Amino acid sequence: MAPRTDFPPVRACLFDMDGLLLDTEDIYTLCVNELLRKHKKEKFPLPWSIKAQLQGRPGPAALDIFHNWADLPISREQYKEEYYALQAQKFRHTTALPGVEELLQKLGSTRFWDLKEDASVTKEEDAATNEDAATTTNGAAEEPIQKPIQKPHRVHIALATSSHEANFRMKTNHIQELFSVFETHRRVLGDDPRIPEGRGKPLPDIYLIALKTINDSLPEGEKPIAPEECLVFEDSIPGVEAGRRAGMRVIWCPHPMLKKEVDQNGDAKLVLAGLLNQAEIKKKKTAEAGTKKPTETETEKPGEIDDGWAEFLPSLLDFPYEKYGIQIPAAVVDKEPSMVESAKIDEGEVLQAVQTEGIDN
Helix, strand or coil: CCCCCCCCCCCEEEECCECCCECHHHHHHHHHHHHHHHHCHHHCCCCHHHHHHHCCCCHHHHHHHHHHHHCCCCCHHHHHHHHHHHHHHHHHHCCECCCHHHHHHHHHHCCHHHHCCCCCCCHHHHHHHHHHHCEECCCCCCCCEECCCCCCCCCEEEEECCCCHHHHHHHHHHHHHHHCCCCHHHEECCCCCCCCCCCCCCCCHHHHHHHHHHHCCCCCCCCCCCHHHEEEEECCHHHHHHHHHCCCEEEECCCHHHHHHHHHCCCHHHHHHCCCCHHHHHHHHHHHCCCCCCCHHHCCCCCCCCCCCEEECCCCCCCCHHHHCCCCCCHHHHHCHHHCCCCCCCCCCCCCCCCCCCCCC
8 A cells, every 4th residue: 555644743752661761671581591591491592482472561461471482390470580680680680771871962952842931041042053953954964964854842752661660760770861751740650550451462451551641741822632642652562463453654763683573474564564462452342342252443443554643663763753743852952951851760769670570571
């Protein structure tokens, strides 16, 4: 089919966390491999064909897939105890993946467009910003790109991760500043009570809830953001499908080994369309409805191959903001006190692995 090209400018960016913002996917693999080497050497190392099925899913679902494959000679309880002990050691050293800090900082700086009409913005700052906005680039040394016609606007940000709260804190407590751009009420975690049981990724609920957190807290007078005005950032196959089923555009930025696995099977276009797990979704919905076959209105539909709604990026470095109708203000505005976000994690909270969730990534 002909890809769609008449998208509205992106007004909201919704982010997964593990393997997209943080280097936790390799940590998960390291923990699993240590236990495979210890308890089931013939299954060591964890192959990417299995790893790909675990990524992005809620813990219990991922745990079922892993144990059905691994067939470990120990109980699930013992496995979880050893697994979380390893996580507790290693998650405290997570780091941001390439391009993440700059991307979040620049998207956060678009708050300036909301503040521009405020009297606290000086004429000097306004002039500098207007001069810089006359031409925009994607952050690399390249030819200037003509400014889009549409009026500059704030891009709202939310987090949508399958990680439960305690593990989220363990992974991020030492890098709170990185996550300060995510206002606390715009963080949707895997154990959020608003996510119905059994409705984790690849179902769209977490991204629809993340959008609702934004719309419920928009400045007075700003119209609600539609799903097609959202850009989901994902590394996992179930996560891409969740974004597509939510009716949102998607950036797929996978681990290089996952991309290699997908390319070997010739499935890249299916991933971008959100079609790789289609049979699984239909089976789940049919089970929920009993013998009743789901209708089109009851099913969150994925996309179609080459429909233009999703794009693969090898990394988040040099993100092409202008392609998505996003204008980044001049760097000078970041120095303004009014531009400082205050959404850091509360201090003094107990950090521990959640032993009810399984492999949450």
